[in-house]
Amino acid sequence: MVAVSQTVLPETEHVLNMRLTEHGLDGHISIKDLIPLAAGKAEENLTDAFRQLGLAAVEWNDMFWAVHPGIPSILDRIETALRLDPGKLAASRRVVREYGNMLGASLMFVLDEQHRRMEEEGDGAEWGVMMGFGPGFTIETMVLHSPEGIRTYMVHMKL
Numbered sequence: 107m108v109a110v111s112q113t114v115l116p117e118t119e120h121v122l123n124m125r126l127t128e129h130g131l132d133g134h135i136s137i138k139d140l141i142p143l144a145a146g147k148a149e150e151n152l153t154d155a156f157r158q159l160g161l162a163a164v165e166w167n168d169m170f171w172a173v174h175p176g177i178p179s180i181l182d183r184i185e186t187a188l189r190l191d192p193g194k195l196a197a198s199r200r201v202v203r204e205y206g207n208m209l210g211a212s213l214m215f216v217l218d219e220q221h222r223r224m225e226e227e228g229d230g231a232e233w234g235v236m237m238g239f240g241p242g243f244t245i246e247t248m249v250l251h252s253p254e255g256i257r258t259y260m261v262h263m264k265l
Contacts, residue, residue, distance in 0.1 A: 107236075107248050107249070107250055107251075108159065108249050108250070108251045109155045109156070109158040109159050109248070109249040110155060110246070110247065110248050110249070111151050111152070111154040111155035111158070111246075111247040112151075112244065112245070112246050112247070113147055113150070113151050113154075113244065113245045114242050114243075114244050115143060115147065115242070115243045115244070115245075118139070118143065118242060118243035119241075119242060119243075120134075120136055120139070121135070121136050121139045121140050121143060121243040122134070122135050122136070122140055122239065122240065122241050122242070122243050123241050123242075124241050131209075133241070137177070137179070140176075140180070140239070140243065141179055141180050141183050142183070143243055144176075144180050144183065144184065144239055144243075144245065145180070145183035145184050145186070145187040146187065147245055148184050148187055148188060148237065148245070149187060149188055151237075151245050151247045152164075152166070152188075152235060152237075152247055154247075155235075155247045155248070155249045156249060158249075159249065164233075166188045166189065166190055166194075166235075167189075167190060167191045167194065168231060168233070169231045169232075169233040169234050169235055170220055170224065170231040170233075170234035170235075170250075170252070171190070171194050171195055171197070171198070171220070171234065171235055171237075172197060172198065172213060172216045172217050172220050172234065172235070172236040172237070172250075173195055173198045173216070173235075173236075173237045173238075174198070174210075174212050174213050174216070174237065174238040174239055175198040175199065175201050175202030175207065175212055175216065176202070176207055176212075176239065177202065177207065178199065178202060178203075180239075181195045181198055181199055181202070184237075196223065197216050197217075197219040197220040197223055198216050200219055201215045201216045201219055210238070213236065213238055217236070220234075224252075231252070232251065232252055233249065233250065233251055233252075234249075234250035234251075234252060235247065235248070235249060235250065236248040236250055
């Protein structure tokens with residue numbers, strides 16, 4: 107992880123909220139509000155994260171992606187908003203299809219799936235993005251860097 111960006115959107119408490127109660131996790135998600143907010147702010151958040159690295163112009167399709175899957179329609183809107191090639195969010199789509207939305211743990215599954223795909227399919231992107239969404243409504247973005255030496259070692263050792 108080389109850079110992070112966080113956006114907390116004011117007056118969006120109604121969009122996504124979670125509470126831990128004596129009976130477990132309780133919350134509310136307003137899908138109709140959440141999807142356009144997530145997609146609408148994604149590029150701004152990404153640009154902020156990459157600007158910290160001195161990179162003003164970045165081609166989103168040249169990197170690997172680990173996006174919290176939530177529901178498929180969020181992925182659809184982010185894919186459209188960022189003009190991502192089909193398949194760029196394949197790891198996220200597979201996780202939501204196979205396991206559903208597991209809240210924060212979903213991203214660990216997406217990273218594992220993305221790693222597997224990079225190893226098996228040879229997607230050798232050096233730079234990547236991990237993006238998640240949280241209560242309040244919050245968008246968290248991390249810029250990831252996968253140096254060639256680390257990827258080669260991991261593939262060789264079958265990690």
